[in-house]
Amino acid sequence: MIFDLDGTLFQTETLLLPAYHATFEQLRAEGLYEGETPPEQAILSCLGMLLEHIWQNVMPESDVQAHRRADELLLKFQEEGLARGEGQLYDGVAEALRKLREQGVRLFIASNGLEAYVKGVIRLKGLEPLFEPDGLYSAGEHQTRSKVDLVRMLLDKHGISSAWMVGDRSSDVEAGHANGLFVVGCDYAGFRKAGELDQADVRIASFEQLVELLP
Incomplete structure (x- = not known):
């Protein structure tokens, strides 16, 4: 994922x-x-x-x-x-990520943010051990022009042929489908414009629902 x-x-x-x-x-x-x-x-x-x-x-x-x-x-x-300890994860994120790892799912990040920010959030919120080594990809580090390119780079470098893309914006939906991935739209943040997640394969109203989607 x-x-x-x-x-x-x-x-x-x-x-x-x-x-x-x-x-x-x-x-x-x-x-x-x-x-x-x-x-x-x-x-x-x-x-x-x-x-x-x-x-x-x-x-x-x-x-x-x-x-x-x-x-x-x-x-x-x-x-x-x-x-200083500021900033919060969404409810259930850490526990759900642990459950996914326990089920053998490999976890990655693909973010349009800066490298230090992306890696800093994951590290300081205690999530780093749950993600694959060298699995935190950011546009800031790799200088990609779109999330489509960033996700393609991630897939190629790690030899991944099947994955889910999980995100809350149209750029996540586009990046997933352009790379042949199943897309989960996160419908709880409220930052998006109307219709951004219409093309997602499935939508979730809370992060914990992600674990329930696994076959």
């Missing part, structure tokens, strides 16, 4: 939103942004996108220098929050 991270395993807003506000405070202090911080919904609605696309949506009037600095600051503040 290949999992998205934000909105699938991790309640992103519990870590993201404090870091988001701190990022804009620092951008203003450095003269890279003026005005009020964009509404929280601006970034929440972009979760699952590549970072460059997120900032193009959140602050389209700012230049590339400001966008790249926002990358650095958001990661910094999120890492500091993780180190």
Whole structure:
């Protein structure tokens, strides 16, 4: 099984939103942004996108220098929050992942996030031993232009011919089906737009339901 991270395993807003506000405070202090911080919904609605696309949506009037600095600051503040124990997994995630491993399922991550963020969340939330060695794939590390490419790279490198893609956004559905995978849509985060999971093979209303789907 290949999992998205934000909105699938991790309640992103519990870590993201404090870091988001701190990022804009620092951008203003450095003269890279003026005005009020964009509404929280601006970034929440972009979760699952590549970072460059997120900032193009959140602050389209700012230049590339400001966008790249926002990358650095958001990661910094999120890492500091993780180190303080901030951020929550969705209910039942750790236990369900353990059950999947006990049943012999190999577990991977495919996320459009930055490498340090993706690996930091998995490590600091105690999930690292449950995933395959070198099984945490991020667009930040591999510089892929889409999740389709990231998942294809993962499948090729690990010699996988059959897998499930589990995620909450249309990019997860696309990545799964483009690579011939069974797609499980996670219908509990609330970040997506209407219809994003319509093409998923099955939808779940809580993470624990994933274990029940296994034959």
